[in-house]
Amino acid sequence: MIVTAQYEGGSFIGLWKPSEVNMRSTIYFMLLLTLGAFCFAQDYHWPLTNVFDQTCNSTFGEYRSGNPNHFHEGIDIYPADNSNDVICTWGSYGAGYEVEEISGPHTDGYYVTIQHYNFTVNGSETTWIEQAHGSRYLHMTADPMLHLSVNHRYSDDVPIIENSTFYNDHLHFEIRAPAPVSSDYQDALNPMNVDANLCPDDANAPSLLALYADGSTDQSNHHQGDAVINLWNFLKYDFVTNLYDSLAVYPFIRLTLPTETRDNDLDDPHILISGNCKVRFVVKIRDVINVSGSTCAPYWIGLYIDTALAPGSDIDPIITGSVPEYEVKFDRLLETNDEKHDEEDIYHIDPPLISNHSSGEYYFRLYPYDRNGDGDIPSCILTGSRTLQTENLWEGYHRIRIVVKDIYGNVKTGDAHFYVRRSDWVDYCRAFRN
């Protein structure tokens, strides 16, 4: 089909024929719109100056032991030369802030909490408009009170601190909505998800390292399984030797997740589940952003089962929009006083069951877990009521695909395969493309 359009005398036939007055009004209107957009456009700025790269060595949602235990409400920014200015993240023309609180010096430096504002100036009169968000800046060693005062308002070009060093060489940076009030620091947002300007450079996909299968019924140690798990070889392939890690912490079975080759399932771990067939999984993940040696929590984890059952076949489920069985997403932490969680609720910092709250790899539960038994599931688990219930699956072979991504969308996937056995017979098979 060919579509033709005619252009005649400055207007599309049958649509609109502007008069000279209309044209002039339109131009004025567009100019005003542009000016308005320029004047009132605000966005977020990277809060540390004098840096070449936006580096980050700790991400939102990571577990922190302390008083109380909590998940990391911000990101840790790594200063390039440790003598930087900290600026208000809410910036551009007409932006400002009010200092809500300055505390310190603590053993880990000074803390500054601010409320974000917009302002307009009309002659000698300044009108301040409170915004729905604020931010916090921690670990500066220089004293902010040398030039800032609590409850005073400043334009965004007034830095929060100048030429400071930092406790442990990092600035802790948070965004809260609503803004922090007094010592009430609820509703932390993941800064990386708030504005693209707050995303550090990151070309590295997360790493999916291992899958722990838990069939134990030992409730005293927080197990939820009720199954017999066998490492399994079939069609003369050896999955056990290469993919089973004998260093696993009993009663977990630890399976290596090799570099994903999506068209070849024969390099993935295979297990056989029998008995009551109830197995729960923990996955070992880390994300490296751009500070060498850093290990961070990823932004999003999803678990898919037999993905072809969902619309869009078994192509990348993120692209097709398939609904995961289980999902953890670190974009907002409510952090209310009754929502302080132990690391067990979402993940372990050390391998499952030896949880010493030390730094290292992250082991995420692929099922909701209510350690305290009070129905209080962490807010970062989006599909808390959904669990991969192996005990309810059809007898036979199934595949789970674990998808993990960082805030940039760098994606890593890993597959594991299992057979649910309910009878004396086994029919373990796989598909071939040729």
Added chain:
Amino acid sequence: MNRIILGLLIISFVIIGTKCGKPPPNDYGGTIVSIKFGTDWDLTHDTLLNKGTSFGYGITKVYYEIKFEDRSLKGGVVKKKWQLPFESVCFIPKDSKRICGEFHYFDLRIMDSGTYQVKVFYWEAGEFKEYPYAESVNTQFTIE
């Protein structure tokens, strides 16, 4: 000129007629064109060895290979229903041309004498539907 147009018209009618006469393959189904059984498996070439439809008493494991034609632009779930009180599903990715597996007792005890038949189903629109089989397809084996 008119003859050329008439010629093109006829050709296009023929093409349309051919296409309309052949039902398109459904998303998950297709036809099963071959089912083979064997008592050994070639790991190097991923093929059946010692093929047959009748095996002597004493074997503990039977390998099988099921080939499809026109199957599946998408991935899906296939169910094999053995002539036993036993059936099992199998997830297969898209573009799969065949499924191969091993069928045996969990404890690898000697399989009983008798006839073992398998029927194959695909999952579509909330139910399992049996595949059509090509005429030559044998769906069973016996153990003497």
